[in-house]
Amino acid sequence: MTVERQYGGTRLGRQELEGQLLTDSPGALWNREMLERARVRFVDLPEMRRIVVAIDPAVTSGEEADETGIVVAGLGQDGNGYVLEDRSGRYTPTQWAREAVAAYHKHRADRIIAETNRRRAGRKHRPRHRSERLLQVRSCLARENRARGTRERPL
Structure with a gap:
């Protein structure tokens, strides 16, 4: 053959x-x-009802590590969801926190939502994430042990 x-x-x-x-x-x-x-072209986007910065942190950091997912998403007045920016990349926990806060301010987001899906990484870096609240950032943590649909409804 x-x-x-x-x-x-x-x-x-x-x-x-x-x-x-x-x-x-x-x-x-x-x-x-x-x-x-x-x-959708940026100029055609509807007014946003709510904007969030969502973070799915990698377990480790470094050149061989998975990317940390950082996405800015909005709920439009038309009821549709829109991805406004993807800032995902390989970051240390401090770097991804800074990226998320920068995105929060750039898009005038309502909240940062970070998934704590890895006990070690989530707990170890939680104080650093909380310190970002000094920059007037509203944040919350979504735990992986909940049903995926519950975690994925930040908008």
């Missing part, structure tokens, strides 16, 4: 035989095309 017969017409064949760059992950909830269709 030839390689073309075996892999032709498959995702792997499109990538390896046809040289297509496939950036979407199989089984993902959204693909690039869906996101592009839903994209």
Whole structure:
């Protein structure tokens, strides 16, 4: 059996035989095309009812660590949710706290929501996160042991 017969017409064949760059992950909830269709130009955004900065901290920091997710999201007057900015990256806990506070001020957010999904990292760095309240930042912690839907409704 030839390689073309075996892999032709498959995702792997499109990538390896046809040289297509496939950036979407199989089984993902959204693909690039869906996101592009839903994209809204900044000038077309509705007024926001509420804006939050959401943080999903990585367990460790450093070059090999996972990224810390930092997203600014808003609930529009039209009832739709909008991602206003993605500041995710590889940060130390102090760096991600500063990034989140900067995003909070830039977007005039209502609150910062940080997930404490790792006992060690969440508790170890909680005092640093609380010290950011000195900068007039409203924050709360969402625990991973709750149902995912409960944690994911900050808006």
